[in-house]
Amino acid sequence: MKKIQKYNTPLSKIETLTLEMGYQCNIRCNFCYQEDFSPKNNAPDELWREKLAPVYPSLKRVTFLGGEPTIIKGAKDFSDFIVQEHPHIKLDTITNGLAFKGEWIDKFVSNGHKIIFSLNAASSVVYDKITRNSNWDKVIANIKDLVAARKKVSSKLILEASMLVLPENIHEMGAFIQLCEKLGFDKAFFITPLFHQIKNVDRDVARRSITEACDMKDKYQRVKVEGIESILKNLFPEPDDEVAALIDRCDEHGERDSSYYDAVCKYPWNSLYVKHTGDVMVCCAAWLAIGNLNTNSIEDIWNSSHARNMRKKMAAKDYSLCKRICPFNENPSKKNKESLNVVGRKLVYRFVKDPKMTIKKIKKEAGRFFK
Ligand SMILES: C[S@@+](CC[C@H](N)C(=O)[O-])C[C@H]1O[C@@H](n2cnc3c(N)ncnc32)[C@H](O)[C@@H]1O
Numbered sequence: 001m002k003k004i005q006k007y008n009t010p011l012s013k014i015e016t017l018t019l020e021m022g023y024q025c026n027i028r029c030n031f032c033y034q035e036d037f038s039p040k041n042n043a044p045d046e047l048w049r050e051k052l053a054p055v056y057p058s059l060k061r062v063t064f065l066g067g068e069p070t071i072i073k074g075a076k077d078f079s080d081f082i083v084q085e086h087p088h089i090k091l092d093t094i095t096n097g098l099a100f101k102g103e104w105i106d107k108f109v110s111n112g113h114k115i116i117f118s119l120n121a122a123s124s125v126v127y128d129k130i131t132r133n134s135n136w137d138k139v140i141a142n143i144k145d146l147v148a149a150r151k152k153v154s155s156k157l158i159l160e161a162s163m164l165v166l167p168e169n170i171h172e173m174g175a176f177i178q179l180c181e182k183l184g185f186d187k188a189f190f191i192t193p194l195f196h197q198i199k200n201v202d203r204d205v206a207r208r209s210i211t212e213a214c215d216m217k218d219k220y221q222r223v224k225v226e227g228i229e230s231i232l233k234n235l236f237p238e239p240d241d242e243v244a245a246l247i248d249r250c251d252e253h254g255e256r257d258s259s260y261y262d263a264v265c266k267y268p269w270n271s272l273y274v275k276h277t278g279d280v281m282v283c284c285a286a287w288l289a290i291g292n293l294n295t296n297s298i299e300d301i302w303n304s305s306h307a308r309n310m311r312k313k314m315a316a317k318d319y320s321l322c323k324r325i326c327p328f329n330e331n332p333s334k335k336n337k338e339s340l341n342v343v344g345r346k347l348v349y350r351f352v353k354d355p356k357m358t359i360k361k362i363k364k365e366a367g368r369f370f371k
């Protein structure tokens with residue numbers, strides 16, 4: 001009994017909620033991991049209006065995700081509900097920016113904490129190569145309106161821009177930082193989840209691009225820049241002196257001291273990640289659901305055997321229920337002896353949840369890998 005109580009925790013400890021509103025999207029990016037862009041899987045309103053009602057009083061922040069949140073009706077209604085009924089909760093989202101205007105600007109300037117704009121380019125020429133049905137000029141105009149509105153009322157809203165680095169845009173890394181400075185972003189960051197796509201980029205082109213990005217990072221110090229170092233380390237696993245000097249210039253390796261990894265991840269004690277299917281996880285990087293809101297109440301799920309098991313593992317820094325991409329996970333399961341076992345369990349788990357989607361995903365990943 002004592003042991004069980006040890007890993008129980010009150011619902012009132014939950015501070016952050018991330019809600020997947022569905023996959024519906026107004027544009028198509030050629031790198032997107034989604035298989036479905038239709039409204040058919042949008043989250044039902046009762047999920048956030050009724051089933052999650054007990055968590056709002058203690059929440060500090062909600063993040064709502066798509067698809068593209070600005071065109072999903074449920075995302076609009078959910079954010080209106082938070083602003084009107086629970087104004088102590090701050091809003092976060094990730095958007096492609098095409099429809100981020102009007103009431104979205106007003107809502108975030110008054111009640112927002114952070115918005116990430118997935119720009120992925122520094123020019124319309126490159127943007128048009130990697131996206132369909134979008135409009136670079138409209139996206140930029142929306143961002144300018146938002147920045148002006150933020151300034152007008154001295155809002156503390158944080159604005160970040162991301163670039164998913166691909167062979168098509170790697171040469172624009174420096175220009176991307178420059179654009180972010182010009183537009184008024186607080187942070188510009190680079191991600192490389194599709195490293196297998198850039199592994200064949202000419203190394204001289206990569207060196208020149210990354211050197212330029214480091215120059216821009218030095219020049220525009222108001223903008224926080226992240227993610228250059230990981231691209232360097234991926235592209236140049238055995239760095240020569242020039243690359244080592246670039247890694248030093250990025251100065252990102254110093255940002256996380258060892259105490260970051262010494263600390264126990266607190267997400268299983270204070271965070272909720274809810275999928276449109278009703279599945280509840282503690283974060284986006286944990287692969288096992290602790291319950292489902294269609295079959296159980298949030299009170300029961302929060303201290304279910306899966307939730308307690310997650311906390312127990314985390315307290316022991318056992319990451320076997322965490323994906324390899326998690327930044328806390330310094331010992332990804334793939335590296336240890338249990339790797340096949342864990343990968344197998346994950347696959348079976350995903351297959352049981354959604355066989356069609358799992359097969360589609362495996363085919364897509366295999367296609368990308370052997371490209
Ligand atoms: C799926 S999108 C949803 C939000 C919105 N539609 C957008 O693009 O900003 C969320 C984030 O995932 C990123 N993303 C897209 N495809 C990805 C992939 N294959 N691997 C990793 N991240 C990806 C996007 O750049 C975006 O920042």
Ligand code: SF4
Pocket residue numbers: 025026027028029032033034066067068096118
């Ligand atoms: S805008 Fe977002 S959801 Fe839509 S295709 Fe691009 S990455 Fe995917």
Ligand code: SF4
Pocket residue numbers: 265266267268282283284285286314319321322323326327328329
């Ligand atoms: S995946 Fe990462 S953030 Fe999520 S619970 Fe595990 S260690 Fe924490």
